[in-house]
Amino acid sequence: MVFIRDKKVKGHSYAYLVRNTWDDKNGRVKQEIVKYLGRSSKVALDDIPKDFQNDPNVVTFIACHSSDTQKMEITMKEEILELLIRNDTNSLINIFERYSQFFGLLRFYERLLAPVMYKVGELWEAGKLDVATEHVCSSAAHTLVRLINERTSRNSVANRKALRILICTPEGEYHSLGCMVIESFLRSKGYSVSNIAPSVPFDSIIAFANKFEPDLIMISITLADNIGATNKLVNRILASRISICAILVGGIGIESLSIKSENDKFKKVKFLKGTKLSGILSSIKEATKDRARASVKIKK
Numbered sequence: 006m007v008f009i010r011d012k013k014v015k016g017h018s019y020a021y022l023v024r025n026t027w028d029d030k031n032g033r034v035k036q037e038i039v040k041y042l043g044r045s046s047k048v049a050l051d052d053i054p055k056d057f058q059n060d061p062n063v064v065t066f067i068a069c070h071s072s073d074t075q076k077m078e079i080t081m082k083e084e085i086l087e088l089l090i091r092n093d094t095n096s097l098i099n100i101f102e103r104y105s106q107f108f109g110l111l112r113f114y115e116r117l118l119a120p121v122m123y124k125v126g127e128l129w130e131a132g133k134l135d136v137a138t139e140h141v142c143s144s145a146a147h148t149l150v151r152l153i154n155e156r157t158s159r160n161s162v163a164n165r166k167a168l169r170i171l172i173c174t175p176e177g178e179y180h181s182l183g184c185m186v187i188e189s190f191l192r193s194k195g196y197s198v199s200n201i202a203p204s205v206p207f208d209s210i211i212a213f214a215n216k217f218e219p220d221l222i223m224i225s226i227t228l229a230d231n232i233g234a235t236n237k238l239v240n241r242i243l244a245s246r247i248s249i250c251a252i253l254v255g256g257i258g259i260e261s262l263s264i265k266s267e268n269d270k271f272k273k274v275k276f277l278k279g280t281k282l283s284g285i286l287s288s289i290k291e292a293t294k295d296r297a298r299a300s301v302k303i304k305k
């Protein structure tokens with residue numbers, strides 16, 4: 006099996022074609038460099054030895070790193086913005102299918118949909134997009150994620166032993182697309198997810214969590230003003246009988262906050278500043294590793 010390793014040196018990425026081979030002497034897989042390929046953004050199929058040109062790892066690497074792909078993404082973002090404004094969800098789902106067959110769902114959300122929504126916010130703030138059109142964009146984006154979920158849920162069924170994750174926003178927080186995107190991504194990875202965003206009263210969140218019995222609760226905040234409501238919610242969850250591994254708090258609303266070091270009562274609460282969708286899985290694994298270990302022990 007071959008793959009391309011990306012190495013960053015002084016801000017530039019350089020690529021190496023690497024092969025996994027079996028080392029009989031040490032009884033394990035070892036990696037050997039087949040060829041140095043130069044700047045990652047300039048790697049072309051012709052640089053790859055013939056035997057490896059059809060390897061899926063190679064093809065995906067070239068597609069993801071080529072400067073042509075970056076140009077294509079800029080054009081796609083412009084197209085998505087236009088289609089959101091026109092509320093053309095059929096064409097939006099076509100773009101998703103075209104893009105995700107090569108680059109996947111995660112990259113579609115991270116590199117296309119979220120940046121376009123941030124652009125919508127900037128245009129609205131600058132008075133270049135009226136409130137009604139901003140609402141249309143938001144509603145079209147929600148419909149798009151729903152359609153994506155219909156398509157991806159056919160391919161991924163939640164495993165009965167999967168971790169149970171509850172996603173919510175504090176009372177007063179009406180931004181819900183971030184939660185939908187996280188839900189969609191986690192479902193595609195086989196997690197059992199309940200997303201009750203946006204803005205649910207504290208008592209209802211606690212009552213729901215008592216029934217759903219989540220392993221983990223994720224709270225999303227977009228407006229920094231909602232940190233007070235989030236603290237109340239966190240305190241209520243910690244005071245309840247809900248047995249969770251952790252509460253993860255994230256979203257653009259916590260970016261400007263200075264977060265004090267944890268005291269014992271809050272050791273289950275993690276504020277994840279700047280955590281992108283691609284970083285969420287490792288945060289979840291880290292926060293739930295004790296539960297994962299416990300279930301392995303039970304199985305034994």
Ligand code: B12
Nearest residue numbers: 122123126143178179180181182183225253254255256257
């Ligand atoms: C759509 C939108 C709305 C819609 C929301 C509809 C809905 N049902 O969601 C409506 C029209 C209702 C709205 C209302 C308002 N909005 Co608004 N809105 C937006 C907009 C344009 C897009 C939001 C979005 O969908 N983003 C895309 C998603 C995918 O990204 P995300 O939420 O950041 O989530 C990602 C990450 O942050 C992370 N993440 C999120 N949660 C969590 C949680 C955890 C645990 C982790 C690990 C990670 C994580 O993962 C997500 C996926 O990648 C933003 C622009 C922006 N910059 O976000 C403004 C924006 C957020 N809104 C803003 C404002 C001011 C408002 C209003 C106050 C306007 C008003 N005067 O009424 C109200 C407040 C409503 C309220 N009380 O909540 C400002 C906030 C400014 C600030 N710094 O506080 C923004 C930034 C616009 C701007 N440029 O000024 N808004």
